[in-house]
Amino acid sequence: MTKIDSKIPEGALAEKWSNYKAHQKLVNPANKRRLDIIVVGTGLAGASAAASLGEMGFNVLNFCIQDSPRRAHSIAAQGGINAAKNYQNDGDSVYRLFYDTIKGGDYRAREANVYRLAEVSNAIIDQCVAQGVPFARDYGGTLDNRSFGGAQVSRTFYARGQTGQQLLLGAYSALSRQVHTGSVKLYTRYEMLDLVVIEGRARGIIARNLVTGQIERFAAHAVVIGTGGYGNAYFLSTNAMGSNGSAAIQCYRKGAYFANPCFAQIHPTCIPVHGDKQSKLTLMSESLRNDGRIWVPKKLEDAQALQAGTKKANDIPDEDRDFYLERRYPAFGNLVPRDVASRAAKERCDAGFGVNNTGLAVFLDFKYAIERLGEDVVRARYGNLFDMYEEITDENPYHTPMMIFPAIHYTMGGIWVDYELQTSIPGLFAIGEANFSDHGANRLGASALMQGLADGYFVLPYTIQNYLSDQIQVPRFSTERPEFVEAEKAIKEKIAKLKAIDGKHSVDSIHKKLGHIMWEYVGMGRTKESLQRAIKEIQALKEDFWTNVRIPGDVTDLNIELEKALRLEDFIEVGLLMAYDGLNRNESCGGHFREEYQTPEGEALRDDEHYSYVSCWKYAGESSAPELIKEDLNYQFVKVQTRNYKS
Amino acid sequence: MEKNINVKLKIWRQRGPKAKGEFKTYEMKDIPTDTSFLETMDILNEELISRGEEPIVFDHDCREGICGMCSLYINGHPHGPATGATTCQMYMRRFADGETITVEPWRSAGFPVIRDLMVDRSAYDKIMQAGGYTSVNTGAPQDANAILIPKDVADEAMDAAACIGCGACVAACKNGSAMLFVSAKVSQLNLLPQGKPEAAKRAKAMLAKMDELGFGNCTNTRACEAECPKCVSISHIARLNRHFIGAKLKD
Numbered sequence: 024m025t026k027i028d029s030k031i032p033e034g035a036l037a038e039k040w041s042n043y044k045a046h047q048k049l050v051n052p053a054n055k056r057r058l059d060i061i062v063v064g065t066g067l068a069g070a071s072a073a074a075s076l077g078e079m080g081f082n083v084l085n086f087c088i089q090d091s092p093r094r095a096h097s098i099a100a101q102g103g104i105n106a107a108k109n110y111q112n113d114g115d116s117v118y119r120l121f122y123d124t125i126k127g128g129d130y131r132a133r134e135a136n137v138y139r140l141a142e143v144s145n146a147i148i149d150q151c152v153a154q155g156v157p158f159a160r161d162y163g164g165t166l167d168n169r170s171f172g173g174a175q176v177s178r179t180f181y182a183r184g185q186t187g188q189q190l191l192l193g194a195y196s197a198l199s200r201q202v203h204t205g206s207v208k209l210y211t212r213y214e215m216l217d218l219v220v221i222e223g224r225a226r227g228i229i230a231r232n233l234v235t236g237q238i239e240r241f242a243a244h245a246v247v248i249g250t251g252g253y254g255n256a257y258f259l260s261t262n263a264m265g266s267n268g269s270a271a272i273q274c275y276r277k278g279a280y281f282a283n284p285c286f287a288q289i290h291p292t293c294i295p296v297h298g299d300k301q302s303k304l305t306l307m308s309e310s311l312r313n314d315g316r317i318w319v320p321k322k323l324e325d326a327q328a329l330q331a332g333t334k335k336a337n338d339i340p341d342e343d344r345d346f347y348l349e350r351r352y353p354a355f356g357n358l359v360p361r362d363v364a365s366r367a368a369k370e371r372c373d374a375g376f377g378v379n380n381t382g383l384a385v386f387l388d389f390k391y392a393i394e395r396l397g398e399d400v401v402r403a404r405y406g407n408l409f410d411m412y413e414e415i416t417d418e419n420p421y422h423t424p425m426m427i428f429p430a431i432h433y434t435m436g437g438i439w440v441d442y443e444l445q446t447s448i449p450g451l452f453a454i455g456e457a458n459f460s461d462h463g464a465n466r467l468g469a470s471a472l473m474q475g476l477a478d479g480y481f482v483l484p485y486t487i488q489n490y491l492s493d494q495i496q497v498p499r500f501s502t503e504r505p506e507f508v509e510a511e512k513a514i515k516e517k518i519a520k521l522k523a524i525d526g527k528h529s530v531d532s533i534h535k536k537l538g539h540i541m542w543e544y545v546g547m548g549r550t551k552e553s554l555q556r557a558i559k560e561i562q563a564l565k566e567d568f569w570t571n572v573r574i575p576g577d578v579t580d581l582n583i584e585l586e587k588a589l590r591l592e593d594f595i596e597v598g599l600l601m602a603y604d605g606l607n608r609n610e611s612c613g614g615h616f617r618e619e620y621q622t623p624e625g626e627a628l629r630d631d632e633h634y635s636y637v638s639c640w641k642y643a644g645e646s647s648a649p650e651l652i653k654e655d656l657n658y659q660f661v662k663v664q665t666r667n668y669k670s
Numbered sequence: 671m672e673k674n675i676n677v678k679l680k681i682w683r684q685r686g687p688k689a690k691g692e693f694k695t696y697e698m699k700d701i702p703t704d705t706s707f708l709e710t711m712d713i714l715n716e717e718l719i720s721r722g723e724e725p726i727v728f729d730h731d732c733r734e735g736i737c738g739m740c741s742l743y744i745n746g747h748p749h750g751p752a753t754g755a756t757t758c759q760m761y762m763r764r765f766a767d768g769e770t771i772t773v774e775p776w777r778s779a780g781f782p783v784i785r786d787l788m789v790d791r792s793a794y795d796k797i798m799q800a801g802g803y804t805s806v807n808t809g810a811p812q813d814a815n816a817i818l819i820p821k822d823v824a825d826e827a828m829d830a831a832a833c834i835g836c837g838a839c840v841a842a843c844k845n846g847s848a849m850l851f852v853s854a855k856v857s858q859l860n861l862l863p864q865g866k867p868e869a870a871k872r873a874k875a876m877l878a879k880m881d882e883l884g885f886g887n888c889t890n891t892r893a894c895e896a897e898c899p900k901c902v903s904i905s906h907i908a909r910l911n912r913h914f915i916g917a918k919l920k921d
Contacts, residue, residue: 164818
């Protein structure tokens with residue numbers, strides 16, 4: 024039986040991180056120059072880590088698949104970033120941010136990690152302001168805040184509807200400065216294809232130059248994965264087209280545990296699906312729930328008339344509107360956490376009250392906010408989001424309510440890491456969305472940006488030193504070592520095999536099939552039967568992929584179909600892992616809703632006695648089911664209880 | 671309301687930076703008008719793949735107008751006919767049934783073609799590396815509210831910071847100038863107290879790098895402002911010029 028050591032420091036909750044920092048081992052400046060660190064990914068986590076490690080004097084190699092670090096998908100985060108500043112004097116504190124995050128995650132996150140996250144949250148805001156991030160301000164010149172789901176305080180800092188963009192550009196600026204000084208070397212349009220492990224430690228990567236098609240080898244003393252989540256396993260998601268889970272799966276295949284894969288976040292406010300040609304889903308920021316009210320008709324005949332197009336939203340009088348979130352959750356109303364809001368929308372749509380011609384949408388209405396605040400105030404707050412909505416749907420949300428529906432948005436699961444953000448492979452670290460650590464079974468709004476930057480600026484730069492301190496005598500590795508040669512050979516063989524299939528189906532057409540299986544059977548509501556069916560169908564799809572995929576063109580040159588095929592192969596693995604994990608977890612919690620396990624009111628029914636653990640999946644070879652290892656969560660500081668957003 | 675249209679896509683194909691390119695025309699039938707332009711490109715690529723041909727290479731990623739990756743020159747306009755929107759935010763309802771839509775890469779000495787519609791914009795990264803930052807290390811700066819910034823200043827900095835680094839300004843400019851891009855970053859940082867200590871140095875360093883990389887100069891035609899998907903104003907260019915001249919006079 025493999026034992027899991029999460030390396031949580033001793034002491035009281037509030038002292039753990041201070042104790043850790045006081046006693047960890049450091050690397051002196053002269054030695055830092057001799058140590059190489061590979062950072063894969065340039066999003067909030069990757070860019071902030073690469074910049075900070077470069078500033079400290081390490082020699083950093085930073086990779087991204089896009090043409091510039093600034094394109095990473097963190098850029099698309101709209102709403103904001105949480106911090107426990109309590110600038111609004113509304114009773115916020117580090118403890119309350121910690122508590123809200125633990126509760127929001129449905130008691131499936133590690134207490135010590137989440138407390139540390141809340142603790143460093145304030146430093147993130149200070150750091151970003153120092154970099155020149157133009158956060159929204161009040162007339163007096165102080166920083167402004169707004170509210171997000173799952174909280175009763177205003178702790179979210181924002182830069183219009185483009186907070187992720189501004190935070191990423193801040194990290195990108197810091198990174199650019201280090202590239203200028205020479206401490207960071209950038210590799211843009213490079214994609215990691217495998218992890219190289221030497222004598223049990225992560226020592227490098229194999230990457231493909233996406234412009235030339237050349238496969239190249241890179242060695243380092245440590246490897247950091249900051250490559251985001253795997254939501255695109257569903258084909259349609261709010262992720263960018265290039266977002267993928269491949270680096271995580273490569274690490275998994277080399278022995279890193281994959282934790283809680285079934286915890287995927289379905290965001291309640293996305294623009295509904297139209298037609299079968301759609302390539303992605305667009306998110307409407309959660310901040311809209313500050314002022315928008317969500318409703319469906321009370322009467323079934325009104326819903327049917329809306330679906331048939333014989334009635335419009337504005338034809339339904341107020342008394343015939345069912346503001347179901349306000350009805351079911353009076354204390355939090357429209358600002359319940361994402362998983363709760365998504366399930367409530369699904370419940371209404373399943374019952375036949377959905378709107379849109381598909382019946383798969385609910386209204387998000389600003390009529391009341393415009394009456395209360397005036398159109399100008401609403402425009403100042405959400406203008407860019409309204410414009411975006413109108414461009415996509417051809418409807419003016421100032422006059423008719425928006426239509427929204429849940430969509431895959433974020434993955435709480437990811438590579439397993441200990442308190443030091445180190446994976447089960449020594450020398451391999453995972454940060455940001457790529458790891459599993461802080462959000463439990465559901466992430467609160469405005470917490471992803473917080474976690475990515477916490478990991479990159481304030482956690483990893485400390486904890487990685489504890490590992491590197493005994494690596495200072497280790498010379499740079501030659502990439503001619505057999506481990507590199509073998510890894511490169513295996514990749515070249517895989518690519519040749521893919522090319523040789525020369526089948527009839529495009530990568531995207533197979534990816535769409537995977538997405539359909541995932542959404543139908545591993546989606547918002549899951550059952551034992553649906554998950555078993557998913558496993559069978561995904562296994563069949565894997566066969567389909569390896570028999571029928573077609574990759575035109577030269578695979579030793581720039582080849583976008585090859586890039587997609589390699590990612591799809593890994594998404595198939597992710598899909599299987601998600602289904603295995605969902606099948607194992609016989610309870611409902613956060614984003615994981617097993618229909619067999621719900622209360623009479625339709626709320627998620629957790630089983631703390633049997634499932635208060637992190638599921639860590641260990642790769643067991645191509646044709647075997649993965650092995651499950653459990654990390655007991657063992658709550659010591661917070662009383663675990665049923666989440667209540669009603670009173 | 672949704673309907674279907676037929677269009678012809680006249681698309682620039684070019685094998686590599688040195689290869690000779692040419693237009694190829696593709697007929698697209700029954701495209702729903704609520705399909706995005708890039709989804710139409712996806713449909714075309716699916717057809718090409720099913721015929722065993724190589725797909726058209728173009729940059730794209732977030733498909734919600736913020737990453738700055740998409741870059742097409744459509745019917746003579748960077749990011750196509752819509753104002754204040756990127757290529758990925760454009761829907762087929764913008765085009766007429768039977769229309770021929772001409773699609774080209776950014777054409778500028780600063781952005782060489784990699785293949786088909788994909789260009790190399792790494793020059794923008796290099797300009798940023800020359801000075802697009804405040805020199806502050808990760809650590810423990812003062813409390814964020816210790817620096818009071820008037821709302822109008824913060825708002826103007828945010829207007830400039832909205833730049834997505836797509837390169838449309840360069841593609842639109844007859845001189846191939848990157849002044850709008852450079853001025854947006856300089857303006858954002860130089861407006862804020864945090865950026866003031868390095869204001870002069872930043873303006874000089876970023877402009878010098880821009881010149882070195884072969885971008886042209888600004889002759890105030892305002893094409894960049896008109897085509898910018900984020901409506902970044904050329905008033906930032908005026909500010910950049912002031913800071914640059916001020917810095918030079920002090921030298």
